[in-house]
Amino acid sequence: MGRGGFPAYRRLGRRFFARSAEELAPDLLGCALVLRVGGLTLAIKLVEVEAYLGVGDDPASHAFRGRTARNEQMFATPGHLYVYFTYGMHYCSNVVAEKKGVAGAVLLRAGEALQGAELMGARRGRKGVEIANGPAKLCQALGLDLRHNGLDLTRDELGIWPFETPKRVARSSRIGVREGRQLRLRFFDPDSPFVSGKRT
């Protein structure tokens, strides 16, 4: 049995992820992202995510111009993990949505440490809200990089569990994107202090 209150039978399965990124994104808020490695459990409650759409639908999406080596996982079976490297030094992670062959993903932007805060804080050189209030910070806290690209969140060492339901869900345009600003595909818990910087 999983220690830390994340038993296998409660883990989110394929069906939960198999829908559009825009539908999936808000339902990920309040869920726990759990990594089990070396007998250790790290858990983060998701408080901010962004949906990225498929080919030709969303100029800010890595999949906008079609399939490439980098964005391959955006077309994978739903429930997989898409990790990309950016700005020469950072990793960001996404949950794959839609159905196999159709691109769509949800960027994990920010969360609150639930378990393993000491280790994650040490990795980040920060504490409290600074542990995972940004997509690259969240990856650094969990130690996620390209080795984790393509993991199956329904079976592998990283998974997602229902944890709590946010009282409210707010919606805004996405952060750090130039095009596609009219698409309001950022979802966050407006009552959480653990969201990243701006909150328009």
Place this chain on the structure above:
DNA sequence: CCATAGATTGACT
């Protein structure tokens, strides 16, 4: 508080 520069590499045009 806010604004801005620099870091640093690979993917894509």
Place this chain on the structure above:
DNA sequence: GTCAATCTATGGA
């Protein structure tokens, strides 16, 4: 060659 789904330090109000 250009620039990115970012973060941090620093400098000024």
